[in-house]
Amino acid sequence: MKIPRSHPRYTSLMTREKLVKAWKAGTVVPEGLIAHGRGEAWDYLFGEETSAPALVAEKAAAAFLVRAKRPAISVNGNVASLAAREIVHLAKAVPARIEVNLFHRSDARVRRIVRSLERAGARGVLGLHPDTRIPRLDSARALSHREGIHGADVVLVPLEDGDRAEALARMGKVVISVDLNPLSRTSQRATVPVVDELTRALPNIEKFVRELRGDSKEARRIARTYDRDGNLRAVYSFLNWRLRTLARGPRRRKR
């Protein structure tokens, strides 16, 4: 079905099509489609724009990435399908290692995702030959690289599940999540929960990385003053304000 550019939900529908295509190509799993739907609903509530508190978290994320000794970015099927280019740009700006990490892992899927990242310009993508495990995760999901996520001090985990975010945090890593659900276990467990849509969040973080990488004093100040719980409360307040606005005047139905 051809979607006309004039459709009120054009961007959302095109993104959906992109994911359905990726699912047909074997990059995205059905559970990934459902997870995307959850994100869509939250983004609807946010008005499909980056909120002020999300921007603050994105700047903090950039500060932690810039200050990291061994930063890594975790990529799954949805992330690769929706934002391969943005991931590669951010990884180059930091610079950070990229590691493919799948909840529903198969070597074929890892290979396809590595290739799609390489097509977007990535080099040295990890994931195919894991040499260690993350503690407290069941077998397939625990596989990891010493050079990548396992050895990282700061790890960006966009669209990650709660168990994995928690396991990484328990290893003492700074975990930066990108997840539109501020109530998710991922957002609750992350050190820096970025509550924003992936393709908006990544370029924002990249922009801040470019600003901060020459200014270590400012990066340190931001990392130190970042107030995680206060930031999450600000996200809730923003949603509250959105709902209050909506409650005041639901559009009259046209009949």
Next chain:
Amino acid sequence: MKIPRSHPRYTSLMTREKLVKAWKAGTVVPEGLIAHGRGEAWDYLFGEETSAPALVAEKAAAAFLVRAKRPAISVNGNVASLAAREIVHLAKAVPARIEVNLFHRSDARVRRIVRSLERAGARGVLGLHPDTRIPRLDSARALSHREGIHGADVVLVPLEDGDRAEALARMGKVVISVDLNPLSRTSQRATVPVVDELTRALPNIEKFVRELRGDSKEARRIARTYDRDGNLRAVYSFLNWRLRTLARGPRRRKR
């Protein structure tokens, strides 16, 4: 992957599995999986319980169905996979015609869905031999039955898309939607937007149908006093209250 009964998200994960299975069987399309994810996120926000305003809308929906001359229920792939039994029970209680209506239509899919409804006890399900069209919808999506949705005065459209809900409302029908997103075009366009999860909403409506079908005075009173916009505002207020509660205490991260 076997899901243990003790898992905090057991019901949600089982429902997800049911849909993935239905997708493998060709009843549900990938877009249906994404749509289900949207519903999951909203339901999370509602606390996975029927809100008081949703219950009010469900009673109003029952009143309109009981008072209808030619009530019809529209069923798509997700509805058939998640609530075939509930649909059949409600259709018998009203009684109402059932018509299968698909956004991504193919005769094979219609046939599979008709069969799954018949296995749940439905008789005379429409959908396979449409004899007319709903105005202002593109070709495949407009196909309809005179005996079913096209000729109905009151039509229940669970998990329907906005265009179709709008087209039916423009025909002068009372459109009852079941959609967890109070901001969706479907909820905005419906005469009676029921903002609740499908397998909770349908039995509630059925219960009210059984209460009201012997009491035409009460059914009339409820249909007359139902305040659609006020009800939607109450839904927003409920969400606001939920978020305020959640915002007061974001769980401290355990490190």
